[in-house]
Amino acid sequence: MTRLVGPVAFLYSHSKPQPENIYQVLLMNPHLEVYASENGKPNSLSEGHNGDVAEETENKFYEACQLKQGCYADLPAAKIAELMKGNLRNSSTQSLFKVVNKILDDSIERKNGDIPHRMGFLLKRVVQEIEQRVSTQAESFKKQNNLYKVLGEKYQSRMRILETLATGTSEENEVVMNQLQKIKIEKTEIEENKKLEEQDVIQLVQEKDRSEIQISALKQELELAKMTYEKHCLQLETDAKETEVELEKKLMELEYLLSDSRNKVKELETFSESKSLRWKKKELSYKCFLDSQFGSLQELRVASESIKQEVSKTQKVYSEEFYHLGVKLKGLVDAAENYHTVLAENRKLYNEVQDLKGNIRVYCRIRPFLPGQSKKHTTIEYIGENGELVVANPLKQGKDSHRLFKFNKVFGPAATQEEVFLDTQPLIRSVLDGYNVCIFAYGQTGSGKTYTMTGPNISSREDWGVNYRALNDLFHLSQSRKNSITYEVCVQMVEIYNEQVRDLLSNVLDLMNIGLMNRAVGATALNERSSRSHSIVTVHVRGTDLESDAVLRGSLHLVDLAGSERVDRSEATGDRLREAQHINKSLSALGDVIFALAQKNSHVPYRNSKLTQVLQSSLGGQAKTLMFVQLNPDVESYFESVSTLKFAERVSGVELGAARSNKEGRGVRELMEQVASLKDTIAKKDEEIGRLRLLKTSVNGERHGMSSPRYGSSSPRRHSVGPPRPGQTLPGGKSSGLTDKAVSDLDNNNSSEYSDKHSEAGSHQSMDDFRHHKEFFQQSRLAVANGRQNITGNIESRLALVDGSQNTTEDIELLGFGDADAGERLSDISDGELSMGTETDGSMCSIVEFTLFPETMKTQANSTEKPGVPSKLPRPLQRQVQKATSRLSLMRGSSKASSSSKKTSVGGGGLGVDYISDSSNFGL
Numbered sequence: 001m002t003r004l005v006g007p008v009a010f011l012y013s014h015s016k017p018q019p020e021n022i023y024q025v026l027l028m029n030p031h032l033e034v035y036a037s038e039n040g041k042p043n044s045l046s047e048g049h050n051g052d053v054a055e056e057t058e059n060k061f062y063e064a065c066q067l068k069q070g071c072y073a074d075l076p077a078a079k080i081a082e083l084m085k086g087n088l089r090n091s092s093t094q095s096l097f098k099v100v101n102k103i104l105d106d107s108i109e110r111k112n113g114d115i116p117h118r119m120g121f122l123l124k125r126v127v128q129e130i131e132q133r134v135s136t137q138a139e140s141f142k143k144q145n146n147l148y149k150v151l152g153e154k155y156q157s158r159m160r161i162l163e164t165l166a167t168g169t170s171e172e173n174e175v176v177m178n179q180l181q182k183i184k185i186e187k188t189e190i191e192e193n194k195k196l197e198e199q200d201v202i203q204l205v206q207e208k209d210r211s212e213i214q215i216s217a218l219k220q221e222l223e224l225a226k227m228t229y230e231k232h233c234l235q236l237e238t239d240a241k242e243t244e245v246e247l248e249k250k251l252m253e254l255e256y257l258l259s260d261s262r263n264k265v266k267e268l269e270t271f272s273e274s275k276s277l278r279w280k281k282k283e284l285s286y287k288c289f290l291d292s293q294f295g296s297l298q299e300l301r302v303a304s305e306s307i308k309q310e311v312s313k314t315q316k317v318y319s320e321e322f323y324h325l326g327v328k329l330k331g332l333v334d335a336a337e338n339y340h341t342v343l344a345e346n347r348k349l350y351n352e353v354q355d356l357k358g359n360i361r362v363y364c365r366i367r368p369f370l371p372g373q374s375k376k377h378t379t380i381e382y383i384g385e386n387g388e389l390v391v392a393n394p395l396k397q398g399k400d401s402h403r404l405f406k407f408n409k410v411f412g413p414a415a416t417q418e419e420v421f422l423d424t425q426p427l428i429r430s431v432l433d434g435y436n437v438c439i440f441a442y443g444q445t446g447s448g449k450t451y452t453m454t455g456p457n458i459s460s461r462e463d464w465g466v467n468y469r470a471l472n473d474l475f476h477l478s479q480s481r482k483n484s485i486t487y488e489v490c491v492q493m494v495e496i497y498n499e500q501v502r503d504l505l506s507n508v509l510d511l512m513n514i515g516l517m518n519r520a521v522g523a524t525a526l527n528e529r530s531s532r533s534h535s536i537v538t539v540h541v542r543g544t545d546l547e548s549d550a551v552l553r554g555s556l557h558l559v560d561l562a563g564s565e566r567v568d569r570s571e572a573t574g575d576r577l578r579e580a581q582h583i584n585k586s587l588s589a590l591g592d593v594i595f596a597l598a599q600k601n602s603h604v605p606y607r608n609s610k611l612t613q614v615l616q617s618s619l620g621g622q623a624k625t626l627m628f629v630q631l632n633p634d635v636e637s638y639f640e641s642v643s644t645l646k647f648a649e650r651v652s653g654v655e656l657g658a659a660r661s662n663k664e665g666r667g668v669r670e671l672m673e674q675v676a677s678l679k680d681t682i683a684k685k686d687e688e689i690g691r692l693r694l695l696k697t698s699v700n701g702e703r704h705g706m707s708s709p710r711y712g713s714s715s716p717r718r719h720s721v722g723p724p725r726p727g728q729t730l731p732g733g734k735s736s737g738l739t740d741k742a743v744s745d746l747d748n749n750n751s752s753e754y755s756d757k758h759s760e761a762g763s764h765q766s767m768d769d770f771r772h773h774k775e776f777f778q779q780s781r782l783a784v785a786n787g788r789q790n791i792t793g794n795i796e797s798r799l800a801l802v803d804g805s806q807n808t809t810e811d812i813e814l815l816g817f818g819d820a821d822a823g824e825r826l827s828d829i830s831d832g833e834l835s836m837g838t839e840t841d842g843s844m845c846s847i848v849e850f851t852l853f854p855e856t857m858k859t860q861a862n863s864t865e866k867p868g869v870p871s872k873l874p875r876p877l878q879r880q881v882q883k884a885t886s887r888l889s890l891m892r893g894s895s896k897a898s899s900s901s902k903k904t905s906v907g908g909g910g911l912g913v914d915y916i917s918d919s920s921n922f923g924l
């Protein structure tokens with residue numbers, strides 16, 4: 001490209017002079033540069049705007065020329081031209097001009113104007129070069145000029161168009177101006193926004209700084225975290241390695257297990273295949289079975305349809321029949337209701353018949369298992385509502401193992417003290433109507449006798465036994481009747497221990513006070529001895545009808561017997577053996593009495609024990625007697641229980657005769673008193689006769705020795721009475737007044753041998769079923785026999801052997817031997833016709849007196865021996881006994897001393913029981 005700049009462009013545009021040759025151009029513009037084109041021709045003329053570059057080129061060219069001058073002076077011109085050719089082409093036009101000027105200057109300096117050939121050639125070449133360059137430049141100027149001309153025209157036409165357009169768009173210009181204004185406003189707004197944004201930007205920058213700080217802090221944290229993370233990573237890696245090792249181990253194990261389980265799976269697969277085969281077979285068989293069942297079901301459906309029809313038919317028939325049955329049933333229900341009332345009436349009537357017959361009532365009570373005892377093993381099989389009891393033998397099975405017993409009532413283990421008492425209450429209340437009542441508890445040790453009679457805990461009303469409840473009830477009843485009848489009530493508590501009778505308490509207040517004050521000691525002392533002694537609480541009642549002045553007397557004996565099996569099990573010696581023998585004796589005597597009564601024997605051996613003596617009025621008289629048979633349900637006690645039940649069954653068959661109330665009209669009482677005084681005089685006479693007889697006998701004995709069979713026996717009984725004949729008049733003018741039966745009783749009673757045999761025979765007959773009881777009866781008899789061997793026929797000695805020497809006199813006295821009127825008393829007791837309450841000497845009071853206070857009798861008999869309290873008794877009890885005895889003596893003394901005393905002595909001779917007038921004191 002060729003540019004026109006500087007003076008050339010100026011020349012072209014203003015003067016437009018057309019240079020006629022290259023020299024002119026070069027002269028006009030010494031700075032004009034002419035560049036050779038690549039093809040060796042100058043293609044442009046350019047101003048050398050860098051003088052330094054041009055100067056450098058010029059110097060180089062000149063130096064080259066001078067060099068060539070010196071060096072190549074001899075070279076031909078062609079050769080020089082060839083060498084110059086490259087430099088010419090590459091040199092600028094200005095440097096060429098300079099070269100020309102130099103050459104010319106040099107030639108002028110030489111003054112001859114002579115130019116060396118070589119320089120001239122060079123000059124020619126340079127000029128040619130410059131001419132060539134100028135001509136090409138001029139041509140391009142022409143072309144450009146033409147081009148500019150075309151362009152000028154074009155622009156002028158455009159200018160014209162634009163001018164026309166400019167006039168047409170002035171209005172639009174206004175709009176555009178307006179828009180421009182708007183745009184300006186927008187621009188200012190934008191600028192403001194921009195400012196704001198700049199502020200924002202500043203803020204953002206600040207924030208950015210802050211965040212950068214944060215970022216740097218975070219980066220630090222990150223660094224730290226990275227460090228810890230790396231540490232952690234390291235730890236993890238070590239852990240991972242360890243776990244990897246473990247896992248590898250486990251993997252090994254698992255692989256082993258896997259292979260094992262694979263084997264098992266294979267086994268199971270084979271097993272399951274065999275099973276599935278079996279199941280398939282089964283399925284097939286079931287299918288066959290189901291098909292057959294389905295078939296039979298179809299048949300059944302058909303059959304059931306027909307049956308349904310039949311059933312509906314029969315239902316109709318049944319409903320009709322049911323209707324008829326309903327009608328009949330209604331009638332039956334009515335009848336059943338009546339039946340129950342009839343049954344109740346029957347029971348009542350039965351009881352009345354029993355009352356009339358005077359049967360001993362027997363209630364059986366079964367105690368519950370004690371804590372610690374196994375409740376599974378019980379002998380009690382069934383308890384009926386009407387007194388049936390079935391016991392099972394644990395050693396047998398089948399029918400033989402069961403035994404049925406029937407009593408008036410059976411109380412199960414769950415029966416309460418209240419329930420037991422309610423069934424006993426009517427009997428107890430009849431005491432206030434003048435009846436003698438005896439309630440005794442019989443059974444083996446630990447069967448619940450004391451529980452029933454006394455109760456386990458007297459401080460709790462609920463636990464009160466029959467004794468406390470009876471006393472409470474009697475006192476309350478007597479209080480409620482006080483407007484029509486005044487009652488005098490006396491309570492005695494007696495214990496028969498080793499055949500000695502001990503009056504423990506004679507006053508109900510003392511009973512209650514000692515019970516309350518000294519409960520623990522008293523209770524313990526009593527319990528200790530309970531198995532080895534018979535305890536008897538006696539309530540004497542005397543009532544006076546305020547209207548008729550009639551007097552009624554009743555007595556209630558509440559007896560807790562000693563354990564029935566004690567002797568059987570006893571392997572005791574010494575004191576315990578003695579106790580056992582006494583218990584044996586008394587229980588066997590009770591058995592003898594009961595069996596004699598059951599067989600309606602003419603003789604009933606009451607005298608064989610203190611127990612039977614004390615209970616005589618309640619067993620043989622017109623008394624109401626109830627026996628509680630206590631059972632232990634434990635299988636270990638089965639045989640004991642069965643023998644107890646057999647004994648009880650026997651007892652329940654005993655008829656005592658209809659009970660009779662001891663009521664006396666005023667006349668009767670007066671007569672009784674006369675009879676009593678007469679008896680007293682007779683007794684005195686008898687005593688005198690006895691003394692005379694003794695005197696006579698001693699005189700005869702002296703004369704004839706002691707060989708008389710009549711008086712040979714030392715038994716005063718034989719001596720005094722002998723076997724009387726009916727109607728025989730007793731010495732002293734007193735008719736025996738006894739029937740044949742009474743006489744024989746009397747005889748039997750006095751003949752110990754006969755009595756023993758008789759009782760034994762009775763026992764043997766009646767006790768076939770009661771082997772166990774028989775055993776202890778025999779045991780007791782052995783003791784008696786031992787005594788008999790030593791002194792045959794000597795009753796005193798025999799008794800001394802049985803009861804111990806210290807009690808000999810006492811026993812003789814108690815049994816009536818050695819007492820002149822004993823025969824009479826015995827006859828009274830034996831005679832069933834004589835009531836204990838109607839005969840003074842044979843009354844319960846006198847018997848109790850007689851039994852309780854042998855020392856009194858001894859005094860009467862002028863005996864010198866006095867029984868002491870047995871040393872075997874526990875000390876507190878001894879004190880009690882002594883206290884009670886002395887108190888009773890005092891009471892007797894006072895009643896004797898003053899007939900107007902509030903305490904009334906009953907029984908004649910001041911030997912009765914002291915009644916306490918003020919019964920209100922006894923409210924419990």
Ligand SMILES: Nc1ncnc2c1ncn2[C@@H]1O[C@H](COP(=O)(O)OP(=O)(O)OP(=O)(O)O)[C@@H](O)[C@H]1O
Pocket residue numbers: 366367368370413443444445446447448449450451452456530531561562563564630
């Ligand atoms: N019905 C009953 N309910 C609860 N416990 C009873 C019953 N009967 C008896 N027991 C308990 O059985 C045990 C023995 O009773 P208990 O002392 O009355 O017999 P026992 O026949 O009088 O004996 P022992 O002949 O030795 O005097 C006691 O612990 C008593 O509390």
